[in-house]
Every structure is written in C-alpha cells, then in structure tokens.
Amino acid sequence: MKNENDHLYVDSKLLEIFKKGSTTYFNSSLFFPPRVRKDVTRLYAFVRVADNYVDSIPQEVEKFYQFVEEFYRARREGKSKDLVIDNFVKLEREKQFEESWADSFLRSMEMDIYKKRYETMEELEEYMYGSAEVIGLMMSRILNLNREAEPYAKILGKSMQFINFIRDIKEDLILNRQYIPTEILRKFNLSSLREEEVKERIKEFESMMRNLIKLYFDWVKEAEKGYKYIPYRYLIPIKTANDMYKWTAKVIYKSPLVVYSTKVKPKKNKIITRAIENALGVPIWRYFSNISLMRK
Known part of the structure; x- marks a missing residue:
C-alpha cells in the first residue's frame, strides 16, 4: 500500500552521503521543510560523490570519469545505473536547472585532477563559479526563489567556498593543491603556504589571511542583501549555515596559524x-530570560 508521504522519502544512501560530507550543511538543512530537505539531499549527494572522487588519496580518476559518463548517459536516456545520478537528473529536470550549471560543476571537479596551483584571482573565480556559484543557483531553483535572488545566491556560494580554501590550507597541501592565488602570496612576500616556511614569515602570513577574510566578509555582506528574497521558513537554515561560516572566519581571523x-x-x-x-x-538565553520575566 502506498504511503501518502512517499514523495518525501529520501533514500538512506543519499542521506548518509550528505551527512558524512558536511556537518554544517547537513545539520542546517534539518530545518528545511521535508520536501525541500529531500531536494537539498539529492543535490548534495551528487555534489559530494563527484568531489570525493577527486579529493581522495590517491585520486579515483577513473571512477570520476565513469561517474561523469554515467551522468551524461542519464541525461540522454533518463536513467542510469547510479542512484545518486538518477536522483540528481530528476531534480535537474523538476527544478529546471540550466544544464550548463552541472556541466560547469563537473568541469571544476575535473580541474582538481590536473590543476594544482592558481596563479590569479581570475583563475580561482573561474573554478569557484563551477564549484560553488552554480550550487547557489541550484539552491535558488530548489527554493523557487525569484530570479532576482540568483546573483546573491551565487556570491553566497562563492563566499562559503572561499572560507573553505582559507580553512583547509593544510589539508590542501597534503593533496598538493594551493587555492590561494600565487599573485596574492607574492603581495605579502610569501613563496608558499608550507608550514615551515610560513613560520618564518608569520606576520606576513597573518596579514595575508586577514586580508583574505576581509574580502570574504565583503562578499558575505553583499550576499546577505539577497535574504529579502527568501521566505522566512527557508531563511532559517540558510542563515544558519552562513552564520557558521562567519564564525569559522572569525576564529581564523583572530589566530590565522x-x-x-x-x-x-x-x-x-x-x-x-x-x-x-x-x-x-533572539539568543536562546535571552528568549528564556524573557519567558521567566513574563511569568513573574
């Protein structure tokens, strides 16, 4: 017998992928209504699987290209052998994503296979468009927001990706990657981000990091102008995720090392x-304090 809530069911495999992939996004998404939470899970499962292939040690290059091939087959034929891909392709059609968005995302993931350094901010911006801005655009469609919200969705996605680059410097070094552009390192008289070299130029490193975090906050300030387009029920999880990234940025700003x-x-x-x-x-302590005062 079919349950009337079957349309809200999310496969446990997709949930597990999402949960393992991002503490902040997953726990924030719990505050979306069930229907939206299902779609967000379908999106992030797809994103996380592709990202995992190129971020693993060693990289699973063959599996990544098989994943890409299977995705394009599913687009053509409507079905694949992969649950994650099938769910995303259905979502792409249901929410009328531009096909170029997923194309750009997969192109940026491919860049992680062969591109290890970014020389300029322009190069990095190209990468971030595919790895983060298009995810913001997809989220905007999932939430059925006005098209006027899309520029703000893009910059919010980019800002979150950027703080990840700042936070994950050590992790990226292990992967032999450097997302902070070389031109920026040069401005602060740094030749690399390796810890032993940074410790010889701590002031320069701290100055660079704080400069980058200020740029991040400039982007966030612009992105938050788009809050006015988001219904209150949807704004809670989005604002929560953004607040957590701002918290991360503030911790690093205080002590970049x-x-x-x-x-x-x-x-x-x-x-x-x-x-x-x-x-x-309001803060929880103030909420309960107000309740206590009302009872007196």
Whole structure:
C-alpha cells in the first residue's frame, strides 16, 4: 500500500552521503521543510560523490570519469545505473536547472585532477563559479526563489567556498593543491603556504589571511542583501549555515596559524543552537530570560 508521504522519502544512501560530507550543511538543512530537505539531499549527494572522487588519496580518476559518463548517459536516456545520478537528473529536470550549471560543476571537479596551483584571482573565480556559484543557483531553483535572488545566491556560494580554501590550507597541501592565488602570496612576500616556511614569515602570513577574510566578509555582506528574497521558513537554515561560516572566519581571523593545527569547524550542537536562535529571532538565553520575566 502506498504511503501518502512517499514523495518525501529520501533514500538512506543519499542521506548518509550528505551527512558524512558536511556537518554544517547537513545539520542546517534539518530545518528545511521535508520536501525541500529531500531536494537539498539529492543535490548534495551528487555534489559530494563527484568531489570525493577527486579529493581522495590517491585520486579515483577513473571512477570520476565513469561517474561523469554515467551522468551524461542519464541525461540522454533518463536513467542510469547510479542512484545518486538518477536522483540528481530528476531534480535537474523538476527544478529546471540550466544544464550548463552541472556541466560547469563537473568541469571544476575535473580541474582538481590536473590543476594544482592558481596563479590569479581570475583563475580561482573561474573554478569557484563551477564549484560553488552554480550550487547557489541550484539552491535558488530548489527554493523557487525569484530570479532576482540568483546573483546573491551565487556570491553566497562563492563566499562559503572561499572560507573553505582559507580553512583547509593544510589539508590542501597534503593533496598538493594551493587555492590561494600565487599573485596574492607574492603581495605579502610569501613563496608558499608550507608550514615551515610560513613560520618564518608569520606576520606576513597573518596579514595575508586577514586580508583574505576581509574580502570574504565583503562578499558575505553583499550576499546577505539577497535574504529579502527568501521566505522566512527557508531563511532559517540558510542563515544558519552562513552564520557558521562567519564564525569559522572569525576564529581564523583572530589566530590565522590555527589552520595548521586544527580544522576549524562548528560542532553539531552549535549549529542546532544557532538554527533555533535564528528561528526565535533572539539568543536562546535571552528568549528564556524573557519567558521567566513574563511569568513573574
């Protein structure tokens, strides 16, 4: 017998991929309505699988290209042998994503196979368009937002990706990657981001990191102008995820060298607490304090 809520069912495999892939996004997404949460899960499962292939050690290059081939087959024929791909292709059609968005995403993932350094911000911006901005555009379509919201969705996605580059410097070095453009390193008299070299030029490194974080906050300020296009029920998880990235940026701004000793990420309880605060409109302590005063 078919359950009336079957249309809200999300395969456990997709949920597991999403959950393992991003603490911030996954826990923030719990505050979307079930129908939206399902679509967000379908999107991020697809994104995470492709990203995992190129980020693994060693890289699973053959599996990545098989994934890409299977995706384009599913686009042509409507079905593949891959649950993640099938769900994304259905989502792409249901929400009328531009096909160029997924094309750009996969192109950026492919860049992670052969491109290890970015010389200029222009090069990095090209990468971030495919790896982050198009995800913002897809989210905008999932939420059925006005097309006027799309530029803000793009820049919010880009800002989050950028703070990941700043946070993951040590992790990317292990992968032999450098996303911070060489032209920026040169401006601060740095020849590389390797820890042993950075420790010889700590002031220069800290100055560079704080400069980059200021750029990040400029982008965030612009992106937040788009909040006015987002219905309140959808704004709670989006604002929560953005708040957590801002928290990460502030921690690193205070002590830039922290990126070499730990991966700065909010814990689950911090994310949930912020989501509740965003729903209430005030910090939790103030909310309960107000209740207490009302009872007196």
